[in-house]
Amino acid sequence: MGDLDDEQQRERGFSTRAIHDGQAPDPTTGAVVTPISLSTTFAQDGVGQHRGFEYSRSGNPTRHALEAQVASLEQARHGLAFASGLAAEDTIIRLLRPGQRILLGNDAYGGTFRLIANVWSPLGYPWSAVDLTDLDALANDWPDDVGMVWLETPTNPLLTCFDIEAIAAIAHERDAIVVVDNTFATPFLQQPLIQGADVVVHSATKYLGGHSDVVGGFVAVDDDALEERLRFHQNAAGAVPAPFDCYLVLRGVKTLAVRMDRHCENARAIVDLLVGHPAVDRVLYPQLPDHPGHKAAAKQMRDFGGMVSFTVRAGRDAAMRVAASTSVFTLAESLGAVESLIEHPGAMTHASASGSPLEVPDDLIRLSVGIEDAADLVTDLGDALDRAGR
Ligand SMILES: *Cc1c(COP(=O)(O)O)cnc(C)c1O
Numbered sequence: 426m427g428d429l430d431d432e433q434q435r436e437r438g439f440s441t442r443a444i445h446d447g448q449a450p451d452p453t454t455g456a457v458v459t460p461i462s463l464s465t466t467f468a469q470d471g472v473g474q475h476r477g478f479e480y481s482r483s484g485n486p487t488r489h490a491l492e493a494q495v496a497s498l499e500q501a502r503h504g505l506a507f508a509s510g511l512a513a514e515d516t517i518i519r520l521l522r523p524g525q526r527i528l529l530g531n532d533a534y535g536g537t538f539r540l541i542a543n544v545w546s547p548l549g550y551p552w553s554a555v556d557l558t559d560l561d562a563l564a565n566d567w568p569d570d571v572g573m574v575w576l577e578t579p580t581n582p583l584l585t586c587f588d589i590e591a592i593a594a595i596a597h598e599r600d601a602i603v604v605v606d607n608t609f610a611t612p613f614l615q616q617p618l619i620q621g622a623d624v625v626v627h628s629a630t631k632y633l634g635g636h637s638d639v640v641g642g643f644v645a646v647d648d649d650a651l652e653e654r655l656r657f658h659q660n661a662a663g664a665v666p667a668p669f670d671c672y673l674v675l676r677g678v679k680t681l682a683v684r685m686d687r688h689c690e691n692a693r694a695i696v697d698l699l700v701g702h703p704a705v706d707r708v709l710y711p712q713l714p715d716h717p718g719h720k721a722a723a724k725q726m727r728d729f730g731g732m733v734s735f736t737v738r739a740g741r742d743a744a745m746r747v748a749a750s751t752s753v754f755t756l757a758e759s760l761g762a763v764e765s766l767i768e769h770p771g772a773m774t775h776a777s778a779s780g781s782p783l784e785v786p787d788d789l790i791r792l793s794v795g796i797e798d799a800a801d802l803v804t805d806l807g808d809a810l811d812r813a814g815r
Contacts, residue, residue: 439498439613440682447493448675461672462486483660487668491643491675495633498612498678499625501645503652505659506671510608510628511536512664513642515544517604517624518573519658520651523549525572528601530557530587531782532580534628535775537606538783541575554782557587558717564595571599577606578615578725579718582734582770582791584709586718589725593621602651608632608761613685615726618647629674631761632731635684639673641666684763687796688731691765694799695792698807699735704743704814706788709734732760733792734770739815741787745769746813748790753797753805760793765802767792 437445448459462485467478478484488506496504507513514537518527527541531554541552555563557576574596578587593603604624605617611632617625627633629641642664646652659665666674692710699708711722712729722729737743747767749756754767758774768774771787778784794802
């Protein structure tokens with residue numbers, strides 16, 4: 426981490442930390458770019474006397490650099506990198522004991538729902554879906570076996586926003602851990618640990634990587650005891666990322682701030698188009714004053730992000746046609762990279778939640794607004810709506 430101690434590091438700005446924290450020039454060669462350390466094992470100076478690395482599942486220099494970099498951006502004392510967002514989530518759930526319940530916000534990434542409902546629940550970890558916008562109901566209907574509250578904000582795909590601080594206060598009074606999936610906001614727009622969350626999780630596949638070329642996951646925590654247990658599971662279960670993948674995420678994160686500013690700016694241009702378009706019914710974007718998450722988003726986010734969802738008046742078939750009719754927006758799952766993507770959540774990313782409390786409307790379209798020229802994005806989506814939206 427260079428010569429600065431932790432406190433001094435945190436006084437520096439976001440992009441300075443993104444570009445330098447964890448990434449001091451290599452002491453032996455002076456290389457400015459963090460090397461991709463492929464070695465699986467590390468020579469010891471004497472029996473049991475290593476220089477910080479022994480075996481690459483337990484610790485790897487490239488992964489270590491990434492862990493220091495993103496932890497710094499989340500204002501966290503500890504960071505742990507994983508092979509995917511779901512590998513990171515799976516490791517977090519291992520903090521629970523059988524019988525402890527997970528309360529899941531009722532709008533969440535389909536894979537998170539599948540992991541909790543179809544992998545962990547059959548093993549004896551109960552779960553329930555809750556409306557986290559209704560804080561009175563959350564406090565009053567609190568089941569006494571809850572061990573963890575799991576939320577995304579903004580959510581995927583409805584972009585609902587939840588008040589992290591208020592939910593954490595309720596959960597902590599009842600001894601539950603609060604996990605926030607910060608994939609949509611990124612640490613540039615929102616830092617959940619500062620708002621009272623205990624664990625932050627990322628799909629690094631999305632904005633952190635930012636270029637649709639790497640699958641990865643990340644966990645950030647402040648608490649030493651939580652870190653120790655997560656680090657144990659990271660090594661014991663071994664869902665670690667390859668050094669090359671760590672390098673790609675590390676490189677992507679350096680430009681996170683400039684990319685996020687552009688994502689937000691372009692998203693606003695798209696929202697302006699959608700709000701005025703006759704084929705469009707509801708526009709879901711947290712900046713809109715009538716959006717249910719607007720108040721929470723305005724309180725805890727720097728800006729409103731690059732994800733936009735909307736429904737079309739003509740229903741499901743029209744939504745499917747529009748999603749297949751763009752040329753700059755690519756029809757594809759995933760999100761958070763430089764190129765704009767369009768998808769139909771009901772038939773694509775959220776198909777696994779069909780028939781569950783997390784089912785999404787079938788006339789919904791989700792956009793990941795990229796960093797191309799806004800005018801081209803507006804023209805492309807406008808044409809698709811004119812042609813296929815009615
Ligand atoms: C993609 C995603 C995940 C899962 O991450 P992977 O890297 O695909 O395993 C989790 N949460 C959210 C919000 C996501 O968008």
